[in-house]
Amino acid sequence: xxxxxxxxxxxxxxxxxxxxxxxxxxxxxxxxxxxxxxxxxxxxxxxxxxxxxxxxxxxxxxxxxxxxxxxxxxxxxxxxxxxxxxxxxxxxxxxxxxxxxxxxxxxxxxxxxxxxxxxxxxxxxxxxxxxxxxxxxxxxxxxxxxxxxxxxx
Numbered sequence: 001x002x003x004x005x006x007x008x009x010x011x012x013x014x015x016x017x018x019x020x021x022x023x024x025x026x027x028x029x030x031x032x033x034x035x036x037x038x039x040x041x042x043x044x045x046x047x048x049x050x051x052x053x054x055x056x057x058x059x060x061x062x063x064x065x066x067x068x069x070x071x072x073x074x075x076x077x078x079x080x081x082x083x084x085x086x087x088x089x090x091x092x093x094x095x096x097x098x099x100x101x102x103x104x105x106x107x108x109x110x111x112x113x114x115x116x117x118x119x120x121x122x123x124x125x126x127x128x129x130x131x132x133x134x135x136x137x138x139x140x141x142x143x144x145x146x147x148x149x150x151x152x153x
Contacts, residue, residue, distance in 0.1 A: 032136065035136040035137060035139070035140075036136055037136035037137075038136075041135060041136055041137065042133055042134060042135060042136060043133070043134070043135075043136040044131055044132065044133055045084055045101050045102060045103055045104075045131075045132045045133075045134060045138075046100075046101070046102045046103075046104050046107065046110045046129055046130070046131060046132065047099065047100075047101055047102075047129070047130045047131075047132040048099065048100040048101075048102060048110060048114065048127050048128070048129055049096055049098075049099055049127060049128045049130075050096070050097045050098040050099065050100070050120075050125045050126075050127050051094070051095050051096055051097060051125065051126050051127060051128065052095040052097055052124075052125065052126075053119075053120075053122075053123040053124050053125050053126045054123050054126075055122055055123030055124050057122065057124065063124075065118075066118045066119050066122050066124060067119060069117070069118035069119070070117055070118060070119040070125075073113075073116045073117040073118070074086055074100075074117075076116065077100070077102070077113055077116075078142065081103065081139075082102050082103055082104055082113055083100060083101075083102060083103075083142075084101040084102060084103050084138050084139050084142070085099070085100070085101040085138065085141075086098065086099065086100050086101075087099060097125060101132060101134070101138070103139065107129055107131075110129050111129070114127055
């Protein structure tokens with residue numbers, strides 16, 4: 001009986017030790033809740049991949065105007081807290097041009113945001129939308145990016 005009790009206690013302490021090792025001592029419930037984090041510190045976003053469209057615009061002035069509108073739309077999405085991450089991609093075989101990670105309620109909302117981009121409505125870019133699961137803390141980087149950005153687009 002003594003050996004069985006010892007074995008049971010050993011298992012119980014081992015289980016408690018394993019549980020203690022999985023708990024994050026730095027966990028900040030208030031921050032996690034404010035960011036919409038699940039128990040893993042993650043949440044869903046929408047990934048938009050911009051791709052080369054079919055439009056061929058030769059008029060450099062018109063092209064410049066469309067791209068100014070593209071950057072204006074990016075800044076608008078950031079100001080309205082939809083934009084989490086944005087950036088161009090290096091030239092590649094898939095004709096992928098850039099990405100957005102957006103904090104939106106639905107794919108329909110993402111489509112509406114994309115309609116605000118004149119490079120998309122003009123056909124310079126097209127896009128694909130996918131649901132993406134990432135760290136809930138990602139939006140915090142924009143706050144810091146603003147302090148290291150020497151030139152505004």
